[in-house]
Amino acid sequence: MDYETPLFFHVMEYADAADRDVIDMVSGNPDWEPPEALREGLREYADLEPDRFQYAPSAGLRELRVEIAARRGVDAEQVVVTNGAGEANYLAMARALERDQGDEILLTDPVYPYYPGKTTMLGGTQRFVATDDEGQLDPAAVRAAASDETAAIVVNTPNNPTGAVYRAETMRELVAVAEEYDAILISDEVYDHYDLSGTFASALETDSAHRIVTNAFSKSMAITGVRVGYAIFPPELVADARSRHMLVNVATTRPGQYAVLQALRETGPDYYERNRERLRERVATFTDALEAAGAEYTTPSGSFYVMARFEGYPGTLANVERLIDEAGVAGMPGEAFGDSRSEWLRFALVTPRVEEAAERLAAYFD
Amino acid sequence: MDYETPLFFHVMEYADAADRDVIDMVSGNPDWEPPEALREGLREYADLEPDRFQYAPSAGLRELRVEIAARRGVDAEQVVVTNGAGEANYLAMARALERDQGDEILLTDPVYPYYPGKTTMLGGTQRFVATDDEGQLDPAAVRAAASDETAAIVVNTPNNPTGAVYRAETMRELVAVAEEYDAILISDEVYDHYDLSGTFASALETDSAHRIVTNAFSKSMAITGVRVGYAIFPPELVADARSRHMLVNVATTRPGQYAVLQALRETGPDYYERNRERLRERVATFTDALEAAGAEYTTPSGSFYVMARFEGYPGTLANVERLIDEAGVAGMPGEAFGDSRSEWLRFALVTPRVEEAAERLAAYFD
Missing domain, CATH: 3.40.640.10 (Type I PLP-dependent aspartate aminotransferase-like (Major domain))
Known part of the structure; x- marks a missing residue:
């Protein structure tokens, strides 16, 4: 067989096993309440x-x-x-x-x-x-x-x-x-x-x-x-x-x-609206911090993800693992999503610690 | 596509839709308590x-x-x-x-x-x-x-x-x-x-x-x-x-x-033993009644099923549907399991009414 297995579970396991506090932004696992x-x-x-x-x-x-x-x-x-x-x-x-x-x-x-x-x-x-x-x-x-x-x-x-x-x-x-x-x-x-x-x-x-x-x-x-x-x-x-x-x-x-x-x-519409509002706030917080850090980034119109690009730090699996170990932030390598985003990293906004994550990234790439 | 879909759900739906009381012995759905x-x-x-x-x-x-x-x-x-x-x-x-x-x-x-x-x-x-x-x-x-x-x-x-x-x-x-x-x-x-x-x-x-x-x-x-x-x-x-x-x-x-x-x-071994004992009793009850009715049948060493054969009544889907409508007993056609059992019907012993089912079969084939 030659089909590739998506890397999500691999990166999550790597982050779990890390010998330090890691902010998990790997997978699209909401951290909010089910109805x-x-x-x-x-x-x-x-x-x-x-x-x-x-x-x-x-x-x-x-x-x-x-x-x-x-x-x-x-x-x-x-x-x-x-x-x-x-x-x-x-x-x-x-x-x-x-x-x-x-x-x-x-x-x-x-x-x-x-x-x-x-x-x-x-x-x-x-x-x-x-x-x-x-x-x-x-x-x-x-x-x-x-x-x-x-x-x-x-x-x-x-x-x-x-x-x-x-x-x-x-x-x-x-x-x-x-x-x-x-x-x-x-x-x-x-x-x-x-x-x-x-x-x-x-x-x-x-x-x-x-x-x-x-x-x-x-x-x-x-x-x-x-x-x-x-x-x-x-x-x-x-x-x-x-x-x-x-x-x-x-x-x-x-x-x-x-x-x-x-x-x-x-479940009424307020449940879904509350979750969208939380996501909007996190997008604003995370991208403001990325902006302050001078990184390139995307501003999503929907879904959970912000992609960010740090000069001289391509979106490889090795770099993602290094970021887990050295910065305490776990994302996904952009290369996992195709050649066009191989310079990027993807971060899922499914943690209340998005501001801290962005600060860690800013400090690491400073 | 040319792969066949197993008939279980079809027969269950047919039995559910019948305009009379039907004893359901179609599928291997236990009727006993989960742990x-x-x-x-x-x-x-x-x-x-x-x-x-x-x-x-x-x-x-x-x-x-x-x-x-x-x-x-x-x-x-x-x-x-x-x-x-x-x-x-x-x-x-x-x-x-x-x-x-x-x-x-x-x-x-x-x-x-x-x-x-x-x-x-x-x-x-x-x-x-x-x-x-x-x-x-x-x-x-x-x-x-x-x-x-x-x-x-x-x-x-x-x-x-x-x-x-x-x-x-x-x-x-x-x-x-x-x-x-x-x-x-x-x-x-x-x-x-x-x-x-x-x-x-x-x-x-x-x-x-x-x-x-x-x-x-x-x-x-x-x-x-x-x-x-x-x-x-x-x-x-x-x-x-x-x-x-x-x-x-x-x-x-x-x-x-x-x-x-x-x-x-x-869950202790008593749970599983209780379920086996219930099954043993049902096998005995059902096969005794089939014996009395003069039918051929199998006596299982394991699993939930008894196969029975009634003279002049092959195990076709049409005959299974007729049995649901006319006798109020739902089984599976033997032909669904291969040519060798095409004369047989399969009954799952997952109902407390196995004795009544056997009596209905005996009366119908009398």
């Missing part, structure tokens, strides 16, 4: 009858699929509840490749490293389309890269790692490119609740048999460990995706589905 | 700090892997905690095929239908080795079917659907055949706690770089819906299996892992 109804849902589940501890329907608890479908404006039959966005993206990419309409997957550069890993694992080939300096993707560049070999175009908005939020017109055009080349646009929208710009547009807004939308409650409810996500397929593509889901995982964890359903029903 | 410590583990989890709601290590919670490893006599590094035995078998079969030492998977006839489904999905080819009338597998027949094309031999002991428990010598010989042909024996031992014969032998008893053992807490703790299982790989094979697990699912659900760990630590 109270999520906790309450788990407590309630623990007291249910034994039959509720048995397999949920393979595609997901009916009520949860109905709830998701109503919120997303699709039919419940189009929804498959998955083991997080990770499985949702795996199912979507497998589905696109199984259509035998090409084996190339168009990815962006920079890219969330699970996408190339999944591509290679599934026997597809990769082709990268560069985004601009702000992380925006030009549909014309995607069209220029597309061909009869294109099976899928995989995008992520709001974006990890750039923080870009793609414009509505971009999303429409990406669906159009997928249609033109008989390919599938796969839009991973797991950060949709962390759009800080108010400009987020889902691929679902453009009706098409050529787009699959993936998502999860991992980020929106601060429960990356619970593993409940979903994919929304066009009616033409859902049956085979359900088969693969059944053959790989049988079904998604039921206590998690039960608790997420409770939380969906009982 | 109290499992429920308590979920309750405790619900009150943990937010960081405990985030990703577990991809291969599983360290303490859970250590606990499993200690019980199975392996190194914790060999253990990958999975989304049930379903994912464990998927990872094991994928790992065997990725060695590029053949693309044929040897399966038994009768077979648990997820195995051929996974084989086709993974691009492998199937070859079936018939078991004897008692469901025992002759290693010489496996050796005769093996070749340079053999990537894996997949067995299930205690067996679904036959109830056979393979002898220790069989397991040793199956490992030997895998070694001779540079293949992998995959031993799915998910019913190990339901060995009613005292003769169960794990493939782990034979040390080898050519065997993978899969298991789950789904049956032993009566929690098929929670989705926590594991695979034990030889040290040489574990790294790539961990990569695939990460790329497909990222990690296994954490509340489930936490609760299973509590239950493993705090």
Whole structure:
């Protein structure tokens, strides 16, 4: 096998093992509270009858699929509840490749490293389309890269790692490119609740048999460990995706589905707004400190991440480990996200200590 | 795509939708209590700090892997905690095929239908080795079917659907055949706690770089819906299996892992023995009634299932649906498990109403 494993867990373990205090900004693990109804849902589940501890329907608890479908404006039959966005993206990419309409997957550069890993694992080939300096993707560049070999175009908005939020017109055009080349646009929208710009547009807004939308409650409810996500397929593509889901995982964890359903029903918009506000404050604090330190940095329109660049300190794994040991700040190497950001480091704003982290960085690079 | 989806969920849905009282004996969903410590583990989890709601290590919670490893006599590094035995078998079969030492998977006839489904999905080819009338597998027949094309031999002991428990010598010989042909024996031992014969032998008893053992807490703790299982790989094979697990699912659900760990630590042997005793009683009750009705049937040495054969009533899906509608008993069609049992029906003894079910069957076929 030659597919690469994303480095997140490696860097987290390195930071954990460090012999000093380290501010963890490696992975997109929220440090804020899950909704109270999520906790309450788990407590309630623990007291249910034994039959509720048995397999949920393979595609997901009916009520949860109905709830998701109503919120997303699709039919419940189009929804498959998955083991997080990770499985949702795996199912979507497998589905696109199984259509035998090409084996190339168009990815962006920079890219969330699970996408190339999944591509290679599934026997597809990769082709990268560069985004601009702000992380925006030009549909014309995607069209220029597309061909009869294109099976899928995989995008992520709001974006990890750039923080870009793609414009509505971009999303429409990406669906159009997928249609033109008989390919599938796969839009991973797991950060949709962390759009800080108010400009987020889902691929679902453009009706098409050529787009699959993936998502999860991992980020929106601060429960990356619970593993409940979903994919929304066009009616033409859902049956085979359900088969693969059944053959790989049988079904998604039921206590998690039960608790997420409770939380969906009982959590008001204030919960999500509070988390966005916290993130806005952290972005301001962290980037102000980077500015004061004279570093280059990105200001995210959405998602959890700020990328920073320090003169003469490229974004390699070795440098990330050195930063953990010598500065006590753990980020991710930019090179893990593709060649275009190899001079950069990515920091996840999932700690209350963002100001301290920026001060440590400023002192270290002074 | 041309891989078949196992019929379990279809039959369960048909039975649920029936316009009459139906005794559900379709799927291996225990109707007994999970361990109290499992429920308590979920309750405790619900009150943990937010960081405990985030990703577990991809291969599983360290303490859970250590606990499993200690019980199975392996190194914790060999253990990958999975989304049930379903994912464990998927990872094991994928790992065997990725060695590029053949693309044929040897399966038994009768077979648990997820195995051929996974084989086709993974691009492998199937070859079936018939078991004897008692469901025992002759290693010489496996050796005769093996070749340079053999990537894996997949067995299930205690067996679904036959109830056979393979002898220790069989397991040793199956490992030997895998070694001779540079293949992998995959031993799915998910019913190990339901060995009613005292003769169960794990493939782990034979040390080898050519065997993978899969298991789950789904049956032993009566929690098929929670989705926590594991695979034990030889040290040489574990790294790539961990990569695939990460790329497909990222990690296994954490509340489930936490609760299973509590239950493993705090549940005594009496819990498991009580469940075996209940099963023994149900086997006796059900087979006595079948005997009185003049039906042919199997008497399981392990697992949850009795197969029965009624003159002139082959084990087709149509006949299973007719039995639901006309007799109020839901089983599985024998043909779903392979040609050799196409005259049979499979009944899961996971209802307190086994006597009533047998009486309904006797009356219907009278």
